[in-house]
Amino acid sequence: MKRRKAKAAALIVSFPLLLIALAALLALPPKTAANSDIYFVGGPRSPSDDNSCISTCHPCATIQGAIDKATGGDEIRVYLGTYTETLVIAKALTLKGGYWLSAMGDCPDIADVWSSGYSTTVNDQAPGSGVVYASSNLDLSNFILTGGSYGGIFTSADITITDVTVRDNTGGPGIEVGGGNGADRKQHHREQQQ
Numbered sequence: 001m002k003r004r005k006a007k008a009a010a011l012i013v014s015f016p017l018l019l020i021a022l023a024a025l026l027a028l029p030p031k032t033a034a035n036s037d038i039y040f041v042g043g044p045r046s047p048s049d050d051n052s053c054i055s056t057c058h059p060c061a062t063i064q065g066a067i068d069k070a071t072g073g074d075e076i077r078v079y080l081g082t083y084t085e086t087l088v089i090a091k092a093l094t095l096k097g098g099y100w101l102s103a104m105g106d107c108p109d110i111a112d113v114w115s116s117g118y119s120t121t122v123n124d125q126a127p128g129s130g131v132v133y134a135s136s137n138l139d140l141s142n143f144i145l146t147g148g149s150y151g152g153i154f155t156s157a158d159i160t161i162t163d164v165t166v167r168d169n170t171g172g173p174g175i176e177v178g179g180g181n182g183a184d185r186k187q188h189h190r191e192q193q194q
Helices: 002-027 063-069 182-193
Strands: 038-041 075-079 087-089 093-101 113-115 120-123 132-134 138-146 153-155 159-166 175-177
Touching (some): 038 063, 063 087, 093 120, 153 159
Parallel strands (some): 038 075, 075 093, 087 132, 120 138, 132 153
Antiparallel strands (some): 093 113
C-alpha cells in the first residue's frame, strides 16, 4: 500500500514537470517569415561577401554570397543592377530583386528599403551553365534571368515565380522542372559542354 502511495505521489510531482517541459518545447517557434533573417545584396554601400549582409550598410556583393550565408526560410533582397553569376540554391529561400534605398544618409532601416517594381538582372556567362539551379523550395520575384548557355531555371522543388523574365538563354529550356538536385544538374550541364 505504501509503495502505491509513493508511486502515485511521484506521478503527481513528475506530471506537472513533464507538462512544463512540453510547454517549453512547444514555445520554441519554427522559423517563419516573422523570425527569418533578411539579407541584402548590392547597392552603393561597399558590398562584399565578407560582410554580414544582414544590414543595408553591409550588403553582400553577390547573390550567391547571400545564399551561402542564409538558412532555410530566410529572405534575400537584391539591389537593382546586373549580377554576373550562376545561382545554386539548396535551401528554401525567398529571393526578391528590384530593390533600391530610399534614403542615402545613414543606413536605412528595413522599412526604408523599397521594391521599385523594376527587375534585377542575373546574367550568367559561365560556359555550360543555366542561370538558377534550385533543389529546395524557392520564391523568386522581380528578376530577369539571361545569358545562360544551357537554359534558365532548373528545379527539382516547388518554385513560385512572380514578375520574372527568362530570356536570351541558349542550349536548353527556359524553365525545367524535375530531374534531380540542382547542384547535380549544374555539374551535368558543364560536363556536356566539354
